[in-house]
Amino acid sequence: MKNKTVGITTTIPCEVLIAAGYNVVDLNNIFVTSENYKKFIDIAETEGFPKSCCAWQKGIFGACIDKNFKEIVGVTEGDCSNTKALEEVLDMKGIKIYPFSFPQSHNIQDIKLSIDNFMNTFNVSFDKVEKVRQRINKIRCLVKYLDELTYKENKVSGFENHLYQVSSSDFNGDIYKFESDIKNKIEEVKKREPFTQQLRLGFIGVPPMPCDIYDYVEKFNARFVYNEVQREFAFPRALQAKNIYEQYYDYTYPYDIKFRLKEIKKQIKERKIDALIHYTQAFCHRQIEDIVIKNELNIPVLNIEGDRLNFLDARTKIRLEAFLDMLQDLIIMNKQVTL
Template sequence: MTKNKIGFTSTFPIEVVYAAGQIPVDLNNIFVTGNARKYIENAEYAGYPRNICSWIKGMYDVVLSSDIKTVIGVVEGDCSNTHSLMATLKDKGIKVVPFSFPFEKNRPELEREIFKLEKVFKVDHSVVIQTKERLDKIRKKLVLLDEITYKENRVTGSENHLWLVNSSDFNGDPDDFEARLDKFLLEVQKRKLIDFDFRFAFLGVPPIISNLYDFLLENNVNVVFNEIQRQFSMPFLEESIFDQYLRYTYPYSIFDRIEDIQIELKKRKINAVISYAQSFCHRQIDNILLKKYIDLPILTIEGDQPGELDARTKLRIESFLDMLRM
C-alpha cells in the first residue's frame, strides 16, 4: 500500500489516518520549522490579506509547496479562517476533508464525526482502536516527560514544548518518535537539576516566536506547564477514543480550558503565567476570562510574524520579572 501524506490544520483523531496506513502531517509544524517567512510571502502574493493569521497563510503555502494532496481541516473547534483556507486549497486541486468538534461537546455528534472520517479513509473502527492503543503507549511516556519537567526540574520548557507539540502527529513515524523519546528520557535522568527562580505556565496556542523559552530560561524562568501542547499529547489516556477527544479541551469552551488550567497551576506550583495570543486571532478575547479566573500574575504576549523576540517584548518580560522579584 502506498503511504500518502495527509495534512491537517489542527489536532484531530490522527488514529484514523494511521489506521488507514497513511501519514498524518501537522501543517503547523512544517510551517514553523521550515522557511516560514517565505511561506507567508507566497501566500500573500497569491492574494491572502496582510491582516490574516500567519499560521493560516503559512499552511496554505506549505500544502502547495509539498506533495500533500489531501488536507483535513478542523472547521469547528478551531480557527474560522480554516473555512476559507480549505476553499482556496480546493480551488488548487487539493482534496479537502472537514472535521468538526461539536460546540456543545456532544458525544453522539463527535462519534458521528469520527465514524464519518473512518468512512472517508475506508478503515474499520476496530483497527482505529488498535491504533489508539499503540499511540497511547507513547503518550504514557509523554506524561512521564511532563512529570519530570515539573517534579524533577530536569527538562526545559523548550524541550517540553517540542516533544508535546510534535505528538500532534508523532512526526509521521510513531516508532521513530518513540525510540527518540526513550533515548531522551534516559539522557534526562543523568542530568543535573536545572537552576531557575520562577516556575511559569504558558497558556494558549504554541508560540510563533522561536526563542521565547530560551530567553525565559536565560532570565531564570522555566516553563513547567505548556497548556495546549500538553493537550495535544492526550494526557488523560481515556480508554475510549470518543472520551479522549471529549476531554481534549482546546476545541471546546474556554471554561473547559480554565478548569484544566486551574488544576495544573496548583499541582505544578506555578508562580506566574504567560498568556500567548496570536495576532488577528479570536482567542485573544479569551484573555478577558483567563485574567478573571486565574489568580496569578499574568503577562500577555502577542505574536505575529515568525521569528525571534523583538526588543519591546523582551523589555516587557524583564519588567514583569522585576515586578515578581519585588
C-alpha cells in the first residue's frame, strides 16, 4: 500500500508521522523552491489573505491548495502566531488538520504530554517511534558531518549548508533518497580545496526567502559558517537525547529567545564567528526579538528584513556591502593594534 502524504507547516516530530506510514512534506520547501513561487502568494491573496500577512503564511496556504494536500499538521504553539488562523481557513476548505504544540512552559512533562497526544492521534507506539528516530538519526549524523565540513574544514558553502539542513525538516519527502544524496555531496565536497574568505558570518533567524544572500556575501571576502534555525531543523544533538521527548525539549527554535541565545553564543565561540546577519520576515512577531539579540551578543549584528521577494533587493545589498566593509576595516584595525 502506498504511503499517504501529509503536509507540515514547520518542523514537527516527523518520526511519529513516518511511523504511522506517511510521507512528510514541508510546505515551506515547496513554496520557496518553486520557480513560480509568487503564484502561491497570489492564490492566498485571491482567497482574501491581507497584504500585511507574512508571505510565508500565504505561500504555505497557496502550496497546500495548489498541490491538493488533504491532510496537514500545523504548529499552533511555538511557531508563527498566524498558524491558528491559517488552519481555520484550510479546515474551511475541507482539509484535515492535525494541530501540534511546542508548550511554551518548556517543561519536559508538558512536551511529553504533547508528543504522547500526537502519537495517540496517529495510533503509533512509543517503541515504534523510537525505532524510526534511531533510523533517522543516522541521516542526521550525515547532516551534522556536512555542517562540520562547513566550519572546521571550510569545504562547504553557506548555501549548501543551508540547503541540506533546512531540507532535514522533511528529508525532501524521501529519507532514503535524501540519505543517498547527502552521502554523495559529502564525498564531493571532501575533494575540494578549502574556501578562503576571511570573514566568518553566522545567519540567525528564520530561513531566508532571498537565498542569493549566500552567494552575495562571498563577493566581499565573507562566508556563512553557521545557519542557526536550519541547523536546529537537523537536530545536531539528537544522539545525546535519550528519547524523542528529550530531543524535542532540546530543540531551540520553538522556545523563548533566551534559550535560543545560549546555543547561538556557544556556536559563535566554537565557529569563531565575526558577525551575525539576523534575518526577519516582514509582519512577523519575531522581528521584535532583534532588540534582545543585539543587547545580549557582543559581536556586530545586522538585521535585514524580507517580504515577498526570493532575491535581495538593492537596498538590502547596499546595507550588506556597507556592513561587510565595516567588518573588514575592524579586522584591519585590530591587526594594527595587535602589531
